[in-house]
Amino acid sequence: MLGHLVGLLRVRVLRGVNLAIRDLRSSDPYIVIRMGKQKLKTRVVRKSVNPEWNDELTLSMEDPTLLVKLDVFDKDTFFDDPMGNAELDIRPLVEVVKMRLQGVEDNTVVKKLVPNRHNCLAEESAIYVSEGAVKQDVVLRLRNVECGEIELQLQWIDIPGAKGV
Numbered sequence: 001m002l003g004h005l006v007g008l009l010r011v012r013v014l015r016g017v018n019l020a021i022r023d024l025r026s027s028d029p030y031i032v033i034r035m036g037k038q039k040l041k042t043r044v045v046r047k048s049v050n051p052e053w054n055d056e057l058t059l060s061m062e063d064p065t066l067l068v069k070l071d072v073f074d075k076d077t078f079f080d081d082p083m084g085n086a087e088l089d090i091r092p093l094v095e096v097v098k099m100r101l102q103g104v105e106d107n108t109v110v111k112k113l114v115p116n117r118h119n120c121l122a123e124e125s126a127i128y129v130s131e132g133a134v135k136q137d138v139v140l141r142l143r144n145v146e147c148g149e150i151e152l153q154l155q156w157i158d159i160p161g162a163k164g165v
Helices: 091-098
Strands: 007-019 028-035 038-041 053-060 067-074 081-091 108-111 125-130 133-141 147-158
Touching: 007 028, 028 053, 038 053, 053 147, 081 133, 091 108, 091 125, 091 133, 091 147
Parallel strands: none
Antiparallel strands: 007 053, 007 147, 028 038, 028 067, 067 081, 108 125, 125 133, 133 147
């Protein structure tokens, strides 16, 4: 039953920073995260361009080469306005998971990713081991919008009985 899964990706959507205004003076933002056929959504934070979500969403990983796609929207009565989007390649995180690091000191940084033309990173992103889990702190710069960043923390979760990466 778990044969097609390689693991889980816990996405903690921490906050938005300086998001675009889509209502009179503010916005009512929420985020839709997609990966393959999966689609997850955060709660709506009313009247904020600096929302604090701290929502945990979990993606089932079948193909870790797929991009994680984020779309930010402003909740409205009839039509939700787009507030930007971003993509995240999780292959670097999966590469660290494949190392099967054991006995590593807590908060040891294993890999650092830098912003470039080919990613949506707003700043350097560290992949590290914390409490025996591989995690990544990410700040994504939103595209197709005048401003805004989204802060996330990713964590890989192995599933007993799954084929693994």
